[in-house]
Amino acid sequence: MSRLSAGKGLFLLGILVVVILAGLHFSADDAGELTPLESTIRDVLAPVQRVVMVVGDKVSDWVSFPARLYNVSRHNRDLEQQVVELEGKLSDYNEIRAENARLKEQLDFKTGLADQVTMESAEVVGRSADDWFGSILINKGSASGIQTDMAVVTPSGLVGRVTSVSKHTAEVLLITDPRSGVGCLVQESRAPGIVEGVAGGMRVVHMVHIPSDLAPEKGDRIVTSGFGSVFPKGIPVGTVQETHKEESGLFKMAVIKPFVDFNRLEEVLVIISANPGGA
């Protein structure tokens, strides 16, 4: 009995396999088309599937929320770190771009005056500690060939002169310092005078001892006269803002707005030697 039953079972299994293989064979020819039964089943199940999917998503969201929160938090930290790094790079980039513009300006200036002067560029590393005097400290000294009484300029105009030198630094007396005096000319009228500094935070200098008959007008440019041996001739100093009569009544004086912004000095050029006739 058992052998008969076992043979029957095997026979039925064989038929089932053959039927499935035959169905598989025939359905493979038109796999893109649904049978009416398949179509109906799909249509009925689709809304249910959708609801289950939505609910499942919600549950999954709810369950995985802390984990995602942690991931988002970590991702946020990474992004914040990236933002900080990028901001730092952007800042560096802006700084380098500004420095590049300044150096390019200096280079143009140096190239333009190359036949007349030899210059050494230096960075400003310090300023006078009090409010009375106007001086700066630069990072080049005697080791770079800098000596006292050398003129210091920027592409904008005259800065001052070197007053003391160490091996790797030099102190520059600004033209705004009350101890400073520079022989100058009014570019238009060629009227001579001396540009003196005014103490404190005033952003102007005074040009004194101007002959009364050659008094400058507002807007006239002032340049160095070249008298004496410190400042080469023709370095721009500033423009006239207003003129007054001096107390003695014999001369005029003018208030000059310097071309150089002394509060923003970062790099300067020290004139090592001047060759007015060209190299």
Added chain:
Amino acid sequence: MQPIIFLLLVPVLLILQSTALNHIVLYGIKPDFLLILVILNGFLRGTREGAFLGFLAGVIQDMAYGGYFGLNALTKMAAGYLAGLGEGRLYRDNRVIAAGLTWVCTLGAQLLFYLLLLLVDIQVPMVTALVHIILPAAFYNALVVLIIYGFYCRFCSNSPARKGEYFNP
């Protein structure tokens, strides 16, 4: 504050004075932190210590920057002494009083500076000096004291200096 801490602070403030403080310049004037330290020290310690440490601070400044030796030594000594007059007479726990004293002492020190400049033949018109340097500097220093006086007092109260006199010149 112990004198040794005071003297260690002097070069630190001098470096700050010639570098970082240039970023807080207003109309060409920056606060004089060294002078403020001298004034506050004088206010809390009295005339003798105020003047002596003020003198030392000024000597260090004169040596560090060259130029006219004694200019800062004398003015800071005067400021320290002047501030020391307030010790025991003025209420030291009030920052407004400390700021007012700073204003007066800065004014006195700067006026003395102006007179000493005349001695070395540096002529600055009086009105220019007053309007563009002395008064703005006095106000700026007073403003700084108004802001930092609480920190300074806490710093000093943590220091063992208040427990006794350190020297008797």
